[in-house]
Each structure stands twice: as C-alpha cells, then as structure tokens.
Amino acid sequence: MKITWYGHSCxxxxxxxxxxxxxxxxxxxxxxxxxxxxxxxxxxLCSHGHGDHNAASLVQVSGQQTDYTVETLFCWxxxxxxxxxxxxxxxxxxxxGFRVAHLGDIGHMLPDSQLKVLHGVDALLIPVGGFYTIDAxxxxxxxxxxxxxxxxxxxxxxxxFGLEPIGTLSEYTSLCDNVEYLDTNTYELRRGEEPKTVxxxxx
Numbered sequence: 001m002k003i004t005w006y007g008h009s010c011x012x013x014x015x016x017x018x019x020x021x022x023x024x025x026x027x028x029x030x031x032x033x034x035x036x037x038x039x040x041x042x043x044x045l046c047s048h049g050h051g052d053h054n055a056a057s058l059v060q061v062s063g064q065q066t067d068y069t070v071e072t073l074f075c076w077x078x079x080x081x082x083x084x085x086x087x088x089x090x091x092x093x094x095x096x097g098f099r100v101a102h103l104g105d106i107g108h109m110l111p112d113s114q115l116k117v118l119h120g121v122d123a124l125l126i127p128v129g130g131f132y133t134i135d136a137x138x139x140x141x142x143x144x145x146x147x148x149x150x151x152x153x154x155x156x157x158x159x160x161f162g163l164e165p166i167g168t169l170s171e172y173t174s175l176c177d178n179v180e181y182l183d184t185n186t187y188e189l190r191r192g193e194e195p196k197t198v199x200x201x202x203x
Contacts (some may be wrong), residue, residue, distance in 0.1 A: 001189040003123060005195075005200040007033035007161065009053060009104065010153045011125055015096025018042040018066030021059050022091065022102040022128065030053045032161030033202065041170040042066045045091045047104025048077060049147055052182045063146065068095035073114050075201075078107040078134075085132065091120075098122040098189055101148070115145050124148035127155030129166030136172040150189060151197045161202060173197065 001015040009023040009029045019042040028047040029052040040060040047053055077085035088104045101118050102125040110118070118124075124146060127133035133155055134142065143151050152173060156162060156169045173179050178196040185203040 001096045001100070001123075002009060002186060003109075003189055004186045005152065005154070005202065005203045006039070006185070009102075009125070009127065010035065011102065011152070011154070012039075012041060013093060013096075013100055017068050017095030018064065020045060020066070020068060020093055023047055023060050023104065024055040025053060026055040028059070029055075030161070030163065032132070032158075043068070043070075045070065045089070045093075047089045047102065048087060050105070050190055051087075053105060054184040055198075066095065068093050070094075071117070075109075075114070076107050083157075090114075091119065092121065092137060095146050096190070097195070100189075101125065101146075103127060104140075105148075107133055109134075109138060109141065110145075115142075118146045121146065121148045123152060125152045125154055126160070128153045128169070128172035129156035130160070130171075131165040131167070132163070134151045134165075136167060136175060139172055140175040142202050147195070149195055150187075151195075153197065153199060158202065161189065169199065170176070173199065 014021045019041040028186040044056045073090040076082045077088040099121045100123040101121045128139040
C-alpha cells in the first residue's frame with residue numbers, strides 16, 4: 001500500500017483495493033501548505049467540519065467503487081466532550097491487506113473499548129502538535145496502547161509551515177525510539193515491518 005502525505009492531516013492511500021484521501025484542507029487554511037491541483041481519489045473521508053480538514057470539494061472523486069471497508073469511531077475534538085471544538089471521527093480503512101487508522105483531530109485519550117478496536121493497525125496517522133489536538137505526550141501514550149506497526153505523525157508545525165499555536169515535530173519524535181526520516185512524501189507499506197515512526201517530508 002502506498003501512503004502519501006500532502007501536509008497537515010491530509011493523506012492518500014493507494015492499493016489494489018482503490019484510493020482514499022483523508023482530511024483535505026481548504027486553500028489558505030494552513031500557512032505554508034497547499035494541496036496539489038487535480039488531486040483525485042475513489043473515496044474522500046473527513047474527520048470533522050473545520051476548513052483545514054473538510055475540503056472534499058478540492059478532490060476529484062472517480063466514482064469507482066473501492067474494495068475497502070471503513071469503520072468509524074466517534075470521539076471528541078477536545079478534552080471537554082466537544083464543548084470547545086465539537087466532535088471528531090476516527091476512520092479505520094481496511095483493504096489491500098492492511099488496516100490504516102486516521103485519528104483526525106482527536107483531542108483526548110481514548111477509552112479501552114476504542115483502543116481495542118484500533119489495536120495493532122498496520123499504519124496509524126496521528127496528530128502530535130497539541131493545542132487543537134492531543135499533544136506529543138498524549139500521542140505517544142496512545143501509540144503505546146494501540147501498538148501500530150508504522151506511525152505517521154501529522155498536524156504539527158514545521159519550518160515554514162503549520163498553524164502557529166501548535167507544537168513542532170521534534171516534541172513528539174524526541175519521545176520515540178525508532179524514527180525514520182524520509183526525503184519524500186510517500187511511503188510503501190509492506191508486510192513484516194518492525195514497529196517504527198516514519199516522518200514524511202512535505203513536498
């Protein structure tokens with residue numbers, strides 16, 4: 001399965017089962033980042049209604065049926081049961097021999113029942129920047145409970161990009177043991193990998 005990061009929380013999955021884009025963002029909503037023109041997929045999934053996560057209109061949908069199954073877990077965008085920022089949807093996409101979970105703008109530690117559903121996913125796409133979402137320490141605690149094979153940090157501030165109030169990538173990666181930094185925005189997910197964190201480069 002090919003995983004491509006388009007910045008912020010926007011990823012594209014591509015396999016024999018089809019293509020999926022998570023959380024495309026509106027133009028101008030994320031400083032220093034813009035989606036490629038002509039982005040396309042068979043399916044678009046948005047975690048919540050904020051402009052930096054729900055720009056489905058910017059993705060050309062093929063109309064082709066995928067062979068993926070999608071599980072949705074309901075949670076909150078904050079640590080006050082939605083009182084600050086509303087709700088958030090976690091998506092678990094299964095197909096092409098892999099299970100991939102996108103946590104959207106999760107704002108709190110998950111209950112055991114949801115951690116059990118997520119446990120052992122092949123790829124976990126998780127926000128790490130804090131302020132609007134969980135912070136680096138809570139993200140690491142979630143990863144330790146979920147035990148994914150490959151973790152992809154997202155929703156953080158980098159050099160020349162990202163929302164001003166949120167934290168930097170290093171605040172999260174400093175807590176991790178096995179981190180692989182790539183000079184590309186794509187990764188080929190394979191069977192039999194050792195658990196690790198993969199940092200993709202915004203291109």
